Amino acid sequence: MLVLVVNAGSSSLKSQLIETDGKLCLMKCLAQKVGTPEASMSVAFSPEFQKVKYNVAGFTVEQCLAKLLDVLVEDPESPIGSLDQIDAIGNRVVAGGEYFTRATLIDDEARGHLAEIEELAPLHNPVADQCIDLLREAMPNTPQVAVFDTAFHQTMPPKAYMYPLPMRYYNDYHIRRYGAHGTSHRYAAQQAANLLRRSLRDLGLITCHLGNGGSITAVNHGKSIDTTMGFTPLEGLMMGTRSGSIDPAIITYIMRKEGKTFDEMDHILNNESGILGITNESSDMRDVLESADAGDEEAELAIDMYVYRVQKAIGSYYAAMTRTDAVVMTAGIGENSARLRERIFEGLAHMGMILDKQRNDVEGAIGVNRIISIDDSPIKICVVTTDEEVRIARETDNLVSQL
Numbered sequence: 001m002l003v004l005v006v007n008a009g010s011s012s013l014k015s016q017l018i019e020t021d022g023k024l025c026l027m028k029c030l031a032q033k034v035g036t037p038e039a040s041m042s043v044a045f046s047p048e049f050q051k052v053k054y055n056v057a058g059f060t061v062e063q064c065l066a067k068l069l070d071v072l073v074e075d076p077e078s079p080i081g082s083l084d085q086i087d088a089i090g091n092r093v094v095a096g097g098e099y100f101t102r103a104t105l106i107d108d109e110a111r112g113h114l115a116e117i118e119e120l121a122p123l124h125n126p127v128a129d130q131c132i133d134l135l136r137e138a139m140p141n142t143p144q145v146a147v148f149d150t151a152f153h154q155t156m157p158p159k160a161y162m163y164p165l166p167m168r169y170y171n172d173y174h175i176r177r178y179g180a181h182g183t184s185h186r187y188a189a190q191q192a193a194n195l196l197r198r199s200l201r202d203l204g205l206i207t208c209h210l211g212n213g214g215s216i217t218a219v220n221h222g223k224s225i226d227t228t229m230g231f232t233p234l235e236g237l238m239m240g241t242r243s244g245s246i247d248p249a250i251i252t253y254i255m256r257k258e259g260k261t262f263d264e265m266d267h268i269l270n271n272e273s274g275i276l277g278i279t280n281e282s283s284d285m286r287d288v289l290e291s292a293d294a295g296d297e298e299a300e301l302a303i304d305m306y307v308y309r310v311q312k313a314i315g316s317y318y319a320a321m322t323r324t325d326a327v328v329m330t331a332g333i334g335e336n337s338a339r340l341r342e343r344i345f346e347g348l349a350h351m352g353m354i355l356d357k358q359r360n361d362v363e364g365a366i367g368v369n370r371i372i373s374i375d376d377s378p379i380k381i382c383v384v385t386t387d388e389e390v391r392i393a394r395e396t397d398n399l400v401s402q403l
């Protein structure tokens with residue numbers, strides 16, 4: 001099945017054309033800094049993937065998507081000559097609220113519900129909805145699916161998703177924990193089950209998506225029962241530029257002390273904190289590891305804090321589950337940094353998560369799903385690779401194939 005995957009962000013557009021039968025990517029598009037003077041969009045086709053840049057200054061994300069559709073039809077390198085050759089469209093939608101508990105075919109009814117939950121992710125959902133509308137108009141006969149970051153976590157029990165706030169905030173504004181990175185956690189759990197040659201239903205897994213953003217999920221018998229992100233993706237772990245969980249009283253304290261506005265405070269917590277906040281240099285773990293090697297104390301502190309918070313989250317989910325068979329590492333840091341994995345699991349051996357240092361650090365193993373614990377580690381440690389667009393294409397294929 002030929003699936004066009006559309007991942008529209010607040011100021012970015014990622015898209016791929018994926019042939020799901022052969023797991024082939026035929027086109028990659030990336031538009032960044034959309035809406036700013038530095039906006040750029042590149043499109044590349046297989047097999048060479050030579051990027052061609054397009055001028056998108058002054059465009060909205062939706063207009064970038066319209067441009068991409070033109071390129072897909074007109075570029076001689078494109079594998080398609082007409083949009084009719086695309087079998088299905090898979091859209092990433094950040095927030096699905098309580099209504100969307102799984103990937104959903106977008107008909108008029110679903111589109112109506114999408115409009116109702118836009119305010120749950122005001123920077124992301126409205127943009128995704130506009131892209132969906134554009135595609136419904138441009139390709140009215142092609143089935144469209146919405147794949148939600150939150151859907152996998154809709155199995156969390158109330159004790160995990162409720163905040164101890166006055167009940168009216170849940171009743172009036174649906175303030176509760178929704179989690180995020182759901183497609184990644186679901187995919188990582190399934191890949192780990194394949195590695196362990198066991199059914200996902202029989203396993204207790206702790207999946208760790210450690211990238212720029214990061215979250216950890218307790219997956220009990222295939223279902224998410226708790227996750228570190230909450231009402232928004234700001235809760236939980238320390239991240240590249242996000243603070244993760246802090247004492248909420250700090251927010252009002254700083255606002256009073258420095259006369260910050262709500263928007264300024266949002267910016268501090270989402271864009272100026274986390275690894276960047278501590279190092280004052282970079283949000284990128286590779287840079288921070290390099291600085292720490294050169295003796296930078298703040299970089300070392302940032303790594304220490306990062307590792308400690310990941311360890312505590314893994315420990316708390318060990319307590320939350322009825323069994324723990326494996327811890328699964330994925331995304332930029334989880335997949336690629338043997339060093340960080342070593343630091344994390346150094347502190348967890350007493351819980352029965354025993355890393356095999358050699359397996360952890362095999363050169364050339366990056367990109368290969370594998371087990372990196374010692375043979376008789378009571379709890380296995382797995383590394384699995386993730387590709388958001390491929391996961392969305394698969395979920396779309398699964399749903400559309402059933403039509």
Ligand code: ADP
Pocket residue numbers: 210211212213240283284285286287289331332333336337338
């Ligand atoms: P995003 O959330 O933007 O998709 P990624 O999953 O690509 O992010 O993860 C980006 C993070 O992964 C960055 O902090 C980057 O430094 C880190 N990373 C990637 N490769 C390595 C590596 N070899 N060692 C340490 N960190 C790495």
